[in-house]
Amino acid sequence: MSVTNTTVNKSVSVFAPASIGNVSVGFDVLGLAVKPVDGTLLGDVVTVNATTSNDNSLTVIGIFADKLPSNKEDNIVWSCLLLFNEQLISVKETPVFVAITLDKKMPVGSGLGSSACSVVAALAALNAFYAKYHNFSFDENVILKMTGQMEAQISGSLHYDNVAPCYLGGLQLMVPDENVISRILPSFDDCYYVMAYPGIEVSTKAARDVLPTTYSRSDVISYGQNLATFVDACHRQDKSQAFSVLTDVIAEPYRTDLLPKYEASRDYLSSQGALAVGISGSGPTLFCVCDSEKQAEKFALWLQENYLQTALGFVHVCKVDDVGATEI
Ligand SMILES: Nc1ncnc2c1ncn2[C@@H]1O[C@H](COP(=O)(O)OP(=O)(O)OP(=O)(O)O)[C@@H](O)[C@H]1O
Numbered sequence: 334m335s336v337t338n339t340t341v342n343k344s345v346s347v348f349a350p351a352s353i354g355n356v357s358v359g360f361d362v363l364g365l366a367v368k369p370v371d372g373t374l375l376g377d378v379v380t381v382n383a384t385t386s387n388d389n390s391l392t393v394i395g396i397f398a399d400k401l402p403s404n405k406e407d408n409i410v411w412s413c414l415l416l417f418n419e420q421l422i423s424v425k426e427t428p429v430f431v432a433i434t435l436d437k438k439m440p441v442g443s444g445l446g447s448s449a450c451s452v453v454a455a456l457a458a459l460n461a462f463y464a465k466y467h468n469f470s471f472d473e474n475v476i477l478k479m480t481g482q483m484e485a486q487i488s489g490s491l492h493y494d495n496v497a498p499c500y501l502g503g504l505q506l507m508v509p510d511e512n513v514i515s516r517i518l519p520s521f522d523d524c525y526y527v528m529a530y531p532g533i534e535v536s537t538k539a540a541r542d543v544l545p546t547t548y549s550r551s552d553v554i555s556y557g558q559n560l561a562t563f564v565d566a567c568h569r570q571d572k573s574q575a576f577s578v579l580t581d582v583i584a585e586p587y588r589t590d591l592l593p594k595y596e597a598s599r600d601y602l603s604s605q606g607a608l609a610v611g612i613s614g615s616g617p618t619l620f621c622v623c624d625s626e627k628q629a630e631k632f633a634l635w636l637q638e639n640y641l642q643t644a645l646g647f648v649h650v651c652k653v654d655d656v657g658a659t660e661i
């Protein structure tokens with residue numbers, strides 16, 4: 334007679350997508366979730382399983398697993414579990430032991446929001462697991478705050494521009510109100526976003542350390558004007574106005590030294606009719622906004638040949654991911 338262990342089947346998997354932090358005009362306050370048009374899962378997957386063991390566990394698999402610390406305590410997914418359990422206890426819920434698997438599909442220090450993908454997938458999967466099997470879940474806003482706390486732990490500063498779009502999908506604007514945190518903006522659904530990761534690592538912390546601590550009055554005016562014009566153009570769905578102001582005066586001028594071939598590639602793609610070109614998050618991924626799939630495929634090929642630097646690099650033609658973290 335075979336005995337079925339019912340806990341074995343208690344399992345939830347969540348995929349969390351890549352995102353473009355900053356979107357050039359909104360340093361730390363704008364982010365856009367993206368998904369490849371060919372259906373590739375560009376993001377991390379976290380699976381939470383019930384376990385009969387008297388301990389929690391974390392297994393890391395996937396193409397970029399070996400780029401993460403070997404010690405589970407240093408993996409941000411482990412910190413997410415500890416934080417989630419603390420929050421459960423604070424609302425008088427009892428944590429159960431779980432076996433977590435992280436499928437690390439995202440390169441670390443890529444500018445694609447790699448740590449955000451792990452953080453969001455972990456917290457969303459834990460929440461879905463408790464909702465499904467323990468009749469309890471935290472509100473979306475509580476989970477979002479936890480994702481911000483975890484991202485801050487890893488990068489040294491609190492910024493939601495990767496975790497918010499990764500969790501909620503679409504183009505997100507961070508709002509200085511902790512009851513709101515992030516608000517969705519209308520995005521341009523007919524645009525294509527070519528994402529080119531060159532295969533080298535740039536740590537977010539290092540890319541923040543090169544930034545000035547003060548800015549000139551003219552930069553402050555340009556920053557405010559570009560961001561306000563972009564947000565207004567999004568609401569009016571005025572594509573040419575929106576992308577005509579996609580110029581970063583806060584981070585890009587100071588980060589280009591960290592990004593070999595970035596300036597030459599940006600200038601070439603702009604001269605060939607790209608709607609906009611920028612650094613995704615803190616780099617080194619470059620994003621290029623295109624009006625048509627044909628143009629995007631052409632630029633993707635060019636970037637493949639001219640921007641990649643190691644065998645780990647890749648290029649994807651993407652569209653906006655309106656869904657964000659999703660159970661798979
Ligand atoms: N699950 C995880 N995913 C990504 N990074 C992790 C994870 N766990 C621990 N880390 C560590 O956190 C740090 C993440 O660094 P950083 O914030 O620069 O990268 P990132 O989030 O991958 O960057 P980006 O947002 O530009 O894609 C690295 O030192 C990495 O080893």
Ligand SMILES: N[C@@H](CCO)C(=O)O
Binds near residue numbers: 492494541584616
């Ligand atoms: N807004 C952050 C994003 C990090 O991916 C930065 O540019 O430093």
